[in-house]
Amino acid sequence: MKMTKVVKPHEVQRDWVLIDAEGKTFGRILTEVATLLRGKHKPSFTPNVDCGDYVVIINAEKAQFTGVKLQDKEYFTHSGYFGSTKSKKLSDMLENHTEKLYKLAVRGMLPKTTLGRAMLKKLKVYAGSEHPHTAQINKGA
DSSP states (O other): OOOOOOOOGGGOOOOEEEEEOTTSBHHHHHHHHHHHHHTTTSTTOOTTSOOOOEEEEESGGGOBOOTTHHHHOEEEEOOSSTTOOEEEEHHHHHHHOHHHHHHHHHHTTSOSSHHHHHHHTTEEEOSSSOOSOHHHHHHHO
C-alpha cells in the first residue's frame, strides 16, 4: 500500500512568480494569485503547510474590470463605533490604495487562519512596473 507524501515546512521549495496585470481581468488575476500563494499548483500540496510561492504583481493599476464595477462597487469599513461606517468606490481604491485593494480581494480567497495570514505576507503588489525583487525573480528563472 502506497502512502501519500506529506511535506514538512522545512522541505518546502518556494519560487518567485512575477505577474503582469496589464490588460488582464482583475478577478482572474486574483484566482491565479490565490492558487499560487496557497501552493495548490504543486504536486506536493499539503493543506496544513504553507507550501505556496512568493507572488509579485506589477502594473496593478492597469488591470481591467468587467461591467460597471469601477463606478458601482464600494468597499465599506467600520471601526465599531456608532456612525463610523465609511465607504470608498472601487475607482478611488484603485487610484489611491492599489496594494490594499489587491490584498483585500486575495485575503477573501485564502483560509481565515494564521496559515492564511502567513500566505498573504508572500504577496507583493506594485502599481507601476518597477519592483525591488528582480534579484529573486531572476534567480528562480
